[in-house]
Amino acid sequence: MHLTKSQKKYIKKNLRKLTVSEIAERIKVNEIDLQKQLEKDLGEEKLNKIIQKNPSFLNKVSRPLSFQWPGLKNFIKVNVPFLLLLALLVFGVYANCLKNEFLSDDIAGIMQEKHIGNPFYFLVHQPINFFRYFFYAIVYNIFGLNPFFFRLLNVFLHLGSVLTVFMLISLLYNLNLAIIVSSIFAVHPLFTESVTWISGGIHTQYAFFNLLALLLYLLAKQQNWRKKLYFASLISFGMALFTTEKSAILPLIIISYEFSFDKISKNIKKILPYFVLSGVAAMIVFAGGNFSSRVTALHSQYYQEKGFYNPFTQIPTAISSYLQLLFWPDKLTLYHSEMAFSNRQFFFMVIITALYFGLLITSFLKRNLRQYFFWLSFFLIPLLPMLTPFKVAWIVAERYAYLGSIGIIVTISLIFQKFSRTLKNKYLTYATLAVIITSLSVRTIYRNKDWQNQDTLWIAAARTSPSSPQNHNNLGDMYGRHGDLPKAAEEFQTAIKLKPDYGDAYHNLANIYRLMGKNDLAIENYQNAIRFNPNLWQSYQNISVILFENGKIEQATSYINKAIEVNPNNPDLYVISGYIFLNTGNKEAAKTEFLKALQIDPNNQNAINFIKNIQ
Incomplete structure (x- = not known):
């Protein structure tokens, strides 16, 4: 990229004061291009010296992945207060759910499952969910049929996802954005179905392993495709796949990332193994009868009507419902059954969905908005397995949105961070975030009470x-x-x-x-x-x-x-x-x-x- 003398002068003067995002915004250049230019001009050696002398410098810049990763120990050392804060948020909002009982599918799937202590039974009979039952078996063989510890497993997996998101955003952007995103993700009440409900934890588990696989992929790439990191990424993805087939969407997320921040053709050979693993999982699902058994279960146990969804009603209903619950999580329920909409309501849902896809397409076409395309697509991609016209999933279920919601949270947080810079009032920014985090936390704590036992859950569902x-x-x-x-x-x-x-x-x-x-x-x-x-x-x-x-x-x-x-x-x-x-x-x-x-x-x-x- 070509920089004018005045732009170079401004960069030199403010490099140690401002983030790359702030500099790019003020000199009116593309942030990603500026990041690459800085690395080229400074040189890796000079940049590493700055990082070694001042590790917090890593958190002051919005850097490309080619910047030197300080190592896990140094990262933890620098960010201990923030990691502890996130752990406190997670356990603070979910502590009151740990004494809840087994609920709904937990009863047949855990309490009455006579093979719950033998994970190898599921390796033969239900391989695509093996790792979920593997963790169940560990909990059962140590603590018995105690819902406290089965639910604690979900809370730890959620904490793992939160910390992984913190590392990802720190790696891709800056510390402030990482704190905002991971804090909201930690306490948002939309995710209670995936954390508080033991059976819903399969979504928390596969999301954690997929996020970890993505993080390791990016770190391997940053370190010239370091084999240990790359293979660890593939192993983590494999564990996600054999938690549930829904995790097969990770290769599409990687493709979206490479398109948004680099070139797909440049790293296609490294991406292909992820598609191969997804293909193996798909073969197991179809050849092993998992797909047909799922369809049969929906028809015989849940009385799902046969046939196909109309995508012109299914997709607007699903997309708009998840976005509404993200921004205003009041009508949370295990059963999203209120699918009879007035013409006015449905028109509003179509407008919201069209706005989302409009932003997605715009950010796809404009190179300087590609980072927004990545995060907007990050919302959609994990929902794809549930948005097929085949009636193998509910139109709306809160647990489905666990992983994809991160994309919307990051998008809104990026916009919020840019807006707060223009205000130049950090106290107002802190106060706004405090109100948001507190409000979401209170809603989550109250929602956990709905999951206390069978009676409270059904009474709560009756209201919505x-x-x-x-x-x-x-x-x-x-x-x-x-x-x-x-x-x-x-x-x-x-x-x-x-x-x-x-x-x-x-x-x-x-x-x-x-x-x-x-x-x-x-x-x-x-x-x-x-x-x-x-x-x-x-x-x-x-x-x-x-x-x-x-x-x-x-x-x-x-x-x-x-x-x-x-x-x-x-x-x-x-x-x-x-x-x-x-x-x-x-x-x-x-x-x-x-x-x-x-x-x-x-x-x-x-x-x-x-x-x-x-x-």
């Missing part, structure tokens, strides 16, 4: 998601547990009204009718449950029990056999079958069923007792 059939089903379960059977029945009926094919709600309503002594209504609703979800073996089982109690042995036998057909690995079903045979006088058939139960569960006490009685 009144049309969610899943939440009305959960509320019915809550009232049933507390013995309010009429209210429980009312909630299940509301769930069915909202979603007439909701098999689980029919099953739960039948359970309530059974407790009320209304067996005819119970059987009717169990049969509806089976009609909409043939995999509900519990409905077959309960019909069998009711029929047996009413002396209809042949029909009872038929239904228990159907339950076994759906779930052949449940020992209790064979015990029920054996008990029916036993009561008809067919001891040999009964014994056969009890032995089948013991083959599955050698310690099944009911089967053991019945066999003793037969003998």
